[in-house]
Structures are given as C-alpha cells and as structure tokens.
Amino acid sequence: MQITKSEIKEMTGVITMVVEPADYQEEVQKELRQIRQKANIPGFRPGMVPVGLVKKMYGKGVLADVINKTIGAKLGEYIEAEKLNILGDPLPNEELTPEMDLDNQDTFTFAFDIAVAPEFDAKLDGKTKLTNYVITVTDEMVDNQVKAYAGRFGDYIDAEEVQEGDVLRGTIKEVKEGGIEKTDAMLNPNYMKDKKVAKLFVGKKKGDVVTFNPMKAYDSAVEVASLLGIKKEEAENLTSDFTFEITGITRHVDAKIDGELFAKVYGENNVKDEADFRAKVKAEIESNMAEDSKYKFGLDTKAAILKKMEKVEFPKAFLRRWVLATNKNMTEEQVDKDFEAMLEELKWHLAKDQLLKHFDIKVEKEDVEAYAKEVARMQFMQYGLMHVDDQYLTNYANEMLKKEEQLRGIVERVAENKIYEAIKGVAKVEDKAISHADFGKLFS
Secondary structure, three states: OEEEEOOOEOOEEEEEEEEOHHHHHHHHHHHHHHHHHHOOOOOOOOOOOOHHHHHHHHHHHHHHHHHHHHHHHHHHHHHHHOOOOEOOOOEEOOOOOOOOOOOOOOOEEEEEEEEEOOOOOOOOOOOOEEEEEEEEOOHHHHHHHHHHHHHHOOEEEEOOEOOOOOEEEEEEEEOOOOOOEEEEEEEOHHHOOOHHHHHOOOOOEOOOEEEEOHHHHHOOHHHHHHHHOOOHHHHHOOOOOEEEEEEEEEEEEOOOOOHHHHHHHHOOOOOOOHHHHHHHHHHHHHHHHHHHHHHHHHHHHHHHHHHHOOOOOOOHHHHHHHHHHHOOOOOHHHHHHHHHHHHHHHHHHHHHHHHHHHOOOOOOHHHHHHHHHHHHHHHHHHOOOOOOOHHHHHHHHHHHHOOHHHHHHHHHHHHHHHHHHHHHOOOEEEEEEEEHHHHHHOOO
16 A cells, blocks of 8 residues: 655645455455355345345445445555654545445555644753742631531430521411411421522421411411422412411531440540540541642643643644544534633644653553542542441442543543643742632632
C-alpha cells in the first residue's frame, strides 16, 4: 500500500492511501470461502455452492468491507509510526477521494484530512506564583460540628406542650358541614410561611384545638394537599378555615455530650473524654479543610497552566467539522455555542498529557483504588456514616470501578492531583492562613 502525507500547513494536512489488489485480495478470498461454507442457498448443499455464484452474490460487499477495514488499520499504523500527534480523528476528504467503481477498478485511492496538535509549553516554573491556603479551624467551627453530631445522633420524645420545631399529630377538620376531615394528620408549624399562624400552636397541649386557614398559613397548594391528603388541584380552590385537634407532640432532642455520643461518632473506646472528642472533631475538620484547600490549589494551578496556552492557535475549522462528524445529534448552532468550552477542555487534555510525560507520572492501580475509597468515604459521610468499615469501603469502591465512566473519571482525578503535587515542587508556592468565611469568598 502506498501512503503519503502532504506538508503540514497551519496544523492541517492530507494523508493519501492507494489500496492495491495485493493489499486486500487474500482477505477477500478468505471471507468468501467462509461465506461459501455457511451459505444456505436453495439447490446447493452447504459448502458446495459454486465459488463464482458466491462471488457474484457477495463479492462487492465483501470487497468494500475488507477495504474499509484495511485502510482503517493501516491509517492507524501510519499515524503511530510517523509519531503524528493528531487532534480528533482523520476525516474523509471527499474532493481528493475518487468515487469507487467496484466493477471496473482494482486500485482505489482514499484521502483523509488530519489536524495535528500545536506546539506549546504548559510547564510552570519558579516564576509562577501560587497560593496554598491554610484554612483556620476555630473553636466556633468545632462547637458547631459538636452540635451537629449531637443533633444527628439525638432522639425523638413525646412531649406534653408544643415548642417551636415540634411535630404534631392530630385530626384536621374543615369548618363546614360535610367538609374535609383527616385523622392522624402530621403538621410541623415551622414549615408554615405565616409565622403568626405558626405561633398559635406554641404552648398548646394534647387535646387543644387550633383554628387556622391552611392555604394562608402555607401559601402552597402542594403542602396543603399533603397535609389534608387531597389532590393539589383541590387544595388550590380551598378558602375554608380548619380545626386541628392535637393528639400527639413529638420533639427532637440533641444527644448528650457524653461517652455514648463519642462511641456513635468515633467507635467504642476511641475517645477518652470531651476534650479528646473535641480534639478529634477539630482534626476531622482540618482534614476536610485541607481537601478544600487542595481543590482550590488545583483550580488555580489549572488556570495558570491554561493561561500559558491562551495564545496557542488551533485548527478551529477542522475541529468544528470533527465535532459535527462524530456527534450526529450536534447542530452547528450548538457547536458555535459550546466551541470555546470544548477548546478549553482540549487545551487541558493536551497540557495534562505533556505534564504527565514531563514529570514521568504514572497512575498506578493502587492510586486509583485508594482514591475510589476516599470518594466512597466522602459519600458515606454525606449520609452521616462517619466511620464505615474498611472492608465495606473497599467493596463499595471496587463496585464503582467496574463502571467504565466512573473509572475513567477517577483515573483523570488521580492524574490531575499528581500533576498538582509535582507543580508544588517547581512553582513558587506561598502558604497563606485564611478564615473559612474568607476562603468561601474566593469562589464568588
């Protein structure tokens, strides 16, 4: 097969492939023999169909298929051998590709447009200034987290007199003959928009009756429909007052700051006293804040790298064409709208590849598994499960890694984190103490 490449101009070029009989004949004959063995044609026993008939019936289709496979494989081999750092995929050049005549030709020419990555330098050095924010953990933050744990591991009790935040059970009844009535209704005055109505319930006891207008109290047909057990459309037309007879009062009380709470949060025999508990809470917050700081450092580092590439030119016309060719549901309007964001992602992808090679960074299986476990741990923490058994975390992480999209995302995150750590060793990084509130403002 003859393969030639035009001169690369403005990062684009053309690869021309001339496919000759020697490139495909053997494979075509092999395919036809296989078809002959399996063909079920009336009048002929399997394997006994004349070769000429098989070729007449299937020859052109087999030839086209074999040629397509051949040029696909050879094109990939050529790009790799020439060490061409192409962008996207080669695209057929219809103007330079003659129409195929399978009846009268035995030599075929194909042309493909290619685009190569631009020359650029994404590496940072000591001239680059970056900030590593050290978030200060205050006593107030520790107090708030201790209170949050006390609330999370608190309990519900029956109360005799209504206080703010209590959940009430009772019978709600429309003040008119034959009106709506629901027993064992659940009501939390805190959710009422009209706080004057909500205060009517405070101080009331079991057996007391409160009269109010649900639609005025909640100003939400959805909330009222849920309270009364009716459809939203019915609630929208309600104007009546209702009575609510209190039959039960449920109150949430925080857990005591004692050994029982310590064990629920950090496990049995892991906390000596309240001072030790607060120390562990502070260390936990510091660890979480360090992750937030690490995330911010990554954003700033990525921005510094992309800033170095902001003047790098790309073959935009080719890239637009490639996006449309490889995304059948994408319109030209969508490409125009999203193109700059796509280009930023492409820049970052190329920069990462360059930096991974520059720092000789390898993403090992152990790195991926460890990161997946950390992701799993953070997910469990969101549901209040602070100390999940390590084996369970491992199993959960392994299930995550079985999903191709999640695996690819985790590998990307691990690679990026390794790049950021490597850059800390070459850039000018300043540690800066900052309050949690001021740190949050950095994202505004």
